[in-house]
Amino acid sequence: MPDPSIRKRRGQTGESHARAWLEGHGYRRVASNWHCRSGELDLVMIDGTELVFVEVKTRTGERAGRASEAVSRDKRRKIPVSAEWFIATRPACQDMIWRCDIAAVTINPDTGTAHIDHFENAVVSG
Amino acid sequence: MTDSPNLLAWETCLGKAGYQTVVGLDEVGRGALAGPIIAAAVVLPPDVDLTSGMWSDICDSKVISSARRETLAAWIAERAARCAVAALEAPVIDEIGIGPANRLVMEMALGKIERMCEVDFLLLDALTIDHAAPQSGIIDGDALSLSIAAASIVAKVHRDAIMTELSATWKAYGWDSNKGYGVARHLQALRQHGPCEHHRFSYRPVRDAGAPSYA
Numbered sequence: 001m002p003d004p005s006i007r008k009r010r011g012q013t014g015e016s017h018a019r020a021w022l023e024g025h026g027y028r029r030v031a032s033n034w035h036c037r038s039g040e041l042d043l044v045m046i047d048g049t050e051l052v053f054v055e056v057k058t059r060t061g062e063r064a065g066r067a068s069e070a071v072s073r074d075k076r077r078k079i080p081v082s083a084e085w086f087i088a089t090r091p092a093c094q095d096m097i098w099r100c101d102i103a104a105v106t107i108n109p110d111t112g113t114a115h116i117d118h119f120e121n122a123v124v125s126g
Numbered sequence: 127m128t129d130s131p132n133l134l135a136w137e138t139c140l141g142k143a144g145y146q147t148v149v150g151l152d153e154v155g156r157g158a159l160a161g162p163i164i165a166a167a168v169v170l171p172p173d174v175d176l177t178s179g180m181w182s183d184i185c186d187s188k189v190i191s192s193a194r195r196e197t198l199a200a201w202i203a204e205r206a207a208r209c210a211v212a213a214l215e216a217p218v219i220d221e222i223g224i225g226p227a228n229r230l231v232m233e234m235a236l237g238k239i240e241r242m243c244e245v246d247f248l249l250l251d252a253l254t255i256d257h258a259a260p261q262s263g264i265i266d267g268d269a270l271s272l273s274i275a276a277a278s279i280v281a282k283v284h285r286d287a288i289m290t291e292l293s294a295t296w297k298a299y300g301w302d303s304n305k306g307y308g309v310a311r312h313l314q315a316l317r318q319h320g321p322c323e324h325h326r327f328s329y330r331p332v333r334d335a336g337a338p339s340y341a
Contacts, residue, residue, distance in 0.1 A: 047330065048330055049330075050329075050330055080157075081266045084251075084252045084265045087252070088252065088265055094225055095224065095225025095226065097224050097328065097330075098157070120308065120313070121309065124307040124308070124309065
């Protein structure tokens with residue numbers, strides 16, 4: 001088990017990679033690391049007219065397994081609930097189409113470069 | 127969050143406060159790229175005992191297997207004091223927007239209940255609707271209130287059945303398994319075959335897939 005502070009720092013690095021990648025694809029940031037009683041939303045972005053809640057999974061190298069596989073069943077249930085809390089705090093977002101994506105960030109331990117796999121609609125609430 | 131909330135906490139409180147008919151409302155299909163949104167309204171029978179029958183098995187419909195959910199939906203429909211379902215098709219969602227469609231379909235389901243009895247209080251999942259009755263929008267309501275959880279199960283079973291039926295005609299999209307949600311196979315079929323008349327063109331993945339394949 002890695003040191004929690006190392007894990008946290010790696011998570012932040014992954015989130016900034018994911019955010020930059022998404023912004024490069026035309027997304028706009030609304031919030032990041034947004035907390036509520038149901039948990040945390042890593043990134044909240046706007047994709048055109050749609051609100052996107054992005055769960056960022058960061059892994060170093062392939063050895064640890066693919067990051068997209070690391071979203072637990074419990075987390076999959078909680079993300080849409082956290083999304084509802086988020087929407088409840090923003091009347092402007094109430095009527096928007098929203099979805100939950102996963103951004104899997106794999107960092108190459110030798111070069112420090114990041115590879116990003118973006119899975120749209122990866123967490124389905126219905 | 128507590129691990130096992132009392133699913134009757136809201137209903138019990140409201141009963142003590144004098145609200146006789148409490149309607150639980152829930153909607154499913156908001157996030158799907160195809161098919162209708164469905165709302166269900168359920169009024170629990172008086173004297174529900176959480177330790178008897180299948181009431182104790184009704185928790186958030188998203189964590190119940192689909193076979194179990196069908197059994198529970200039939201059980202709820204039979205025992206509920208009132209139960210009603212309403213649907214809004216994809217073109218209407220495109221026309222008025224998902225938010226208003228979401229509220230409208232709930233109002234439609236509620237309207238059916240109101241034709242049967244007076245309504246005193248509404249319990250809804252996460253939102254409130256345009257209605258004279260007092261109401262509470264409970265976030266994660268289908269995990270916190272038995273009325274909402276029951277409505278959620280009825281709505282989900284109803285919608286799943288519709289999507290399975292539609293998939294017999296529109297075979298390419300795998301709706302029998304993905305229920306119209308944007309999973310990989312559905313997105314791939316959209317790119318390959320284009321959307322059909324049941325798709326929601328106000329959703330970006332559908333728009334991206336180009337012009338409708340039917341005419």
